[in-house]
Amino acid sequence: MKKAEVGNIIEFREGLKGIVEKVNENSVIVDLTYMNNYRDLELEQRTVVNHKNYKIIKDL
Numbered sequence: 001m002k003k004a005e006v007g008n009i010i011e012f013r014e015g016l017k018g019i020v021e022k023v024n025e026n027s028v029i030v031d032l033t034y035m036n037n038y039r040d041l042e043l044e045q046r047t048v049v050n051h052k053n054y055k056i057i058k059d060l
Contacts, residue, residue: 003051004028007060012049017057026050 004010004020010030011017018030027050032043 001051002056004054004056005059008056009034009058009060010049010054011057012054016043018047021046024048028054030054 004023006020006023008020009017010020010028012030016032017035018032019034020028021031022029027048030047030049031045032038032047033045035041
């Protein structure tokens with residue numbers, strides 16, 4: 001599995017999408033404000049996602 005890089009858009013957990021801000025050894029930090037409905041979902045601005053739990057939607 002290819003690891004995401006900073007700037008990639010990833011999808012995880014049943015349709016949530018975000019922009020990778022930082023790549024760690026076992027996970028990435030994702031900015032969720034990329035989604036149009038971000039405010040409606042009442043989520044934190046950033047979250048951590050394990051490399052096993054996402055797929056890359058768009059390479060930048």
